Amino acid sequence: MKTIIEPFKIKSVEPIFFTTKEERVDILKEAHFNPFLIKAKNVIIDLLTDSGTSAMSSEQWAGMMRGDESYAGSSSFFHFEETVRSITHMPFIIPTHQGRASEKILFSIIGGKGKYFVSNTLFDTTRANIEFSGAEGVDLLCAEGNQPALIAPFKGNMDVARLEQFIQDKGAENIPIVMITITNNSGGGQPVSMENIKAVRAVCTAHNIPLFIDACRFAENAYFIKLREKGYENKTVFEIAQELFSYADGCTMSAKKDAFANIGGFLAMKDEDLAMHCRNLLVITEGFPTYGGLAGRDLEAIAIGLKEIMEEDYLRYRIRSIEYIGDKLDIDNIPYIKPTGGHAVYLDAKAFLPHIPAHEFPGQALCCELFIEGGIRGVEIGTVMFGKYDADGNTIPAPMELVRLAIPRRVYTQSHIDYVTEVISAVYKRRNEIKGLKISYESPLLRHFTAKFERL
Numbered sequence: 001m002k003t004i005i006e007p008f009k010i011k012s013v014e015p016i017f018f019t020t021k022e023e024r025v026d027i028l029k030e031a032h033f034n035p036f037l038i039k040a041k042n043v044i045i046d047l048l049t050d051s052g053t054s055a056m057s058s059e060q061w062a063g064m065m066r067g068d069e070s071y072a073g074s075s076s077f078f079h080f081e082e083t084v085r086s087i088t089h090m091p092f093i094i095p096t097h098q099g100r101a102s103e104k105i106l107f108s109i110i111g112g113k114g115k116y117f118v119s120n121t122l123f124d125t126t127r128a129n130i131e132f133s134g135a136e137g138v139d140l141l142c143a144e145g146n147q148p149a150l151i152a153p154f155k156g157n158m159d160v161a162r163l164e165q166f167i168q169d170k171g172a173e174n175i176p177i178v179m180i181t182i183t184n185n186s187g188g189g190q191p192v193s194m195e196n197i198k199a200v201r202a203v204c205t206a207h208n209i210p211l212f213i214d215a216c217r218f219a220e221n222a223y224f225i226k227l228r229e230k231g232y233e234n235k236t237v238f239e240i241a242q243e244l245f246s247y248a249d250g251c252t253m254s255a256k257k258d259a260f261a262n263i264g265g266f267l268a269m270k271d272e273d274l275a276m277h278c279r280n281l282l283v284i285t286e287g288f289p290t291y292g293g294l295a296g297r298d299l300e301a302i303a304i305g306l307k308e309i310m311e312e313d314y315l316r317y318r319i320r321s322i323e324y325i326g327d328k329l330d331i332d333n334i335p336y337i338k339p340t341g342g343h344a345v346y347l348d349a350k351a352f353l354p355h356i357p358a359h360e361f362p363g364q365a366l367c368c369e370l371f372i373e374g375g376i377r378g379v380e381i382g383t384v385m386f387g388k389y390d391a392d393g394n395t396i397p398a399p400m401e402l403v404r405l406a407i408p409r410r411v412y413t414q415s416h417i418d419y420v421t422e423v424i425s426a427v428y429k430r431r432n433e434i435k436g437l438k439i440s441y442e443s444p445l446l447r448h449f450t451a452k453f454e455r456l
Contacts, residue, residue, distance in 0.1 A: 004320045007313040008410055011058060017041055024372050032452035033368050033437055035377045044375030045412065045420055047405040050343045051216075052098075052256035052263060054409035057308060060260065060301045067297030072288050076296035076303075080266075083303040087218075087238070088245040090268040092275035094282055095292030095299060099216060099254025099265040100125040104132075105281045106212075106252060106267060109274070110176040111135040118166060119179045119214075120158040121145070121186040124385055126179070126214060128445050135176075140166065142196075145187045146399055148337045148348040153228040154193040155337075156184030156221075158200055172207040181214040182221035182244070186381055188402070189217075189322075189341020191224035194232065194244065201247040210249035210271070216257040218244065220342030223315040237310045250274075257343070260305035260409055264298050318342070321417065322407060328421035334428050343406055347424070349382060350401040353434055358383045358397030360436025360456060366403045366427070369434055374423030378405045384439075385448045 019027065019042060031037035035048060046053070056064075068074040081093045096102045103126050111117070111133025122130065122137045130137040142157040144150055158180060167175060180200060184190045204211040222240040225232050232240055245251065250269030255261045269275050279289050286293035294302075308314065319342060326340040335351035349356075349363040356362035363380035370376045379385075382401035390396055405420065427434075441452040 004317050006410075006413070007311075007317050008057070016044055018044060019375055021372060024375060028368055028371055032440070033364070033455065034448075034451055034453060035367050035371060035379065036449050037452075038371070038377060042375075043371075043377045045416055046377050047344075047407060047420070048377045048379050050257060050406040050408050051254060052261070053411065054256075054260040054262070054305075055411050056260055056262070056301060057304070057410075059308070060304045063300035063304045064297035067295060067300045069296045072290055074290055074296045074299070076299040077290040080299040080303045083306050084266060084268060087241050087306065088215075088248075088251060088268050089242065090245070090250065090270055092269050092272065094267040094269075094275065094278055094289065095294055096265045096267060096282065096286055097293030098256060098263060099214075099252060100129060101286060101293065102252040102254075102265050102267040103129040105278050105285065106250075107133045107135065108281060109277050114174060116166075116170055116175050117177060117179060118163060118175060120156055120181055120192060121184050122179070123181060123185045123214070124446060124448070126181075127386075132445065138166065139186075141184070141187055141399075145184065145190060148188070148335065148346075148351065148400065148402075151338050153339075154191055154196060154224075156182070156187055156190035156192040157196040158192070160196070160199045160203060163200065164203055167203070167207050167209070172209055175207075175209050177210045177212045177250075178204050179212045179214055181216075183217045183224070183342045185216070185343075186386070188337035188346040189220075189344045189404075190337070191221045191228070191342065193229055194225050194240070195229065197244060197247050211247065212269075213245065213248045213251040215245075215251045215253040217342055218253070219258045219309040219315065220318065222310075223312070223319060224342065227319075237312055237315060241310065255302040255305065258306075258309045259302045260308060261298065261302045264294050264302045266292075266302075318409070321414075324414075325405075325407075325417055325421060328418070329424065332425050332428060334424060337402065345405045345407075346381070347378075347403040347405070348400070349380075349403050352403075352428065353431055355432065356434070356436040358387070358401060359395040360438065361453070362436065363401045363403050364437050364453060365434055368437075369427045370403070370423060373427050374419065376405070376420055376423055378403050380404075380448060384451065 113134035115135035255264035335348035337346040353362040363382035386398040
């Protein structure tokens with residue numbers, strides 16, 4: 001059959017409250033033109049993030065009832081630990097309340113001034129935790145990844161030649177780890193090939209640098225490898241994931257993505273000494289090593305979700321549902337990052353609004369218009385999120401100006417998605433009327449969360 005149906009049934013629903021366009025104009029003004037500051041009840045379709053917004057399964061809810069809330073030695077922790085270890089084969093598993101907590105612990109220990117953390121592309125909180133330690137985050141994305149309209153199978157790959165050159169220039173002793181983000185969130189949700197992971201592993205081994213994986217969407221990445229990389233078509237997603245992690249010395253994960261959980265994360269690694277330091281900091285900042293800031297019920301939900309995410313009927317539906325949005329956008333030649341990624345569609349705001357320069361934030365302007373037109377909340381991934389200032393205070397723009405529409409897992413139906421594409425099309429038809437923005441307030445780190453804007 002051509003139609004790939006949702007591999008689940010709906011047992012509970014949450015109401016959506018509708019607003020008029022006039023009401024949304026006022027709501028957006030009150031939120032200072034920042035979708036992060038809009039109350040959730042005023043959003044019709046919320047595509048701000050796929051983090052912690054998934055619908056949990058009946059088995060996960062049942063697991064939450066079984067959660068062991070013992071302070072130390074909870075049976076839920078051992079279920080969680082066994083599940084993570086079966087996938088990663090890493091001996092030291094450290095639970096945290098979410099991914100950025102894992103990053104904070106890790107980079108606080110191995111970061112510091114004069115250090116460089118190299119990645120295909122670091123996401124916002126990862127980079128912020130690196131910079132907060134005094135270190136510098138460096139993106140070495142492959143050339144294809146910076147060309148939105150180019151169709152290539154693994155646009156999330158790291159540029160291995162540039163990695164080798166960077167190590168030669170800065171010295172291996174100044175690079176605590178290399179980190180590969182799978183899938184590459186900032187780069188359009190694009191996957192990383194197993195060949196690329198192995199090539200990065202070889203460079204890291206040659207220079208005695210540990211390789212870590214940001215594993216938020218490991219299952220989606222593994223499924224792309226199954227679909228697109230020769231030699232993996234007959235392997236299961238579980239087998240591909242195990243191989244993928246076998247090349248790494250450690251990983252961080254936000255379980256709010258590919259584990260269907262509303263909260264949670266973990267650090268996993270092979271280095272016992274590093275694990276000891278991480279656990280020491282965990283006790284100070286998160287909690288005892290067998291709960292790490294999580295309730296036992298959350299550990300159960302994560303353990304179950306990590307198994308459910310690797311079900312191929314689900315992943316087939318998930319990847320196809322994102323492709324479906326791209327197919328709809330192609331009808332009106334609306335620019336987006338091609339091919340579609342695993343968890344989101346990324347509108348190319350630079351091509352969508354070519355009359356708005358980077359310093360007037362075309363991605364943020366497009367986010368605002370999507371909300372006004374149809375109550376859709378997305379997030380800017382461009383100069384608001386990643387832009388910097390030079391010594392004279394001039395804006396250094398991000399490589400791409402994108403709007404990410406992240407699709408929560410098992411939440412929205414096809415009719416919701418059809419509505420989203422209709423809203424995008426309506427905005428595209430009046431794109432020449434859209435004006436840019438200027439920042440009236442920003443914080444020194446992660447400014448996109450709380451920044452305030454004014455219309456130009």
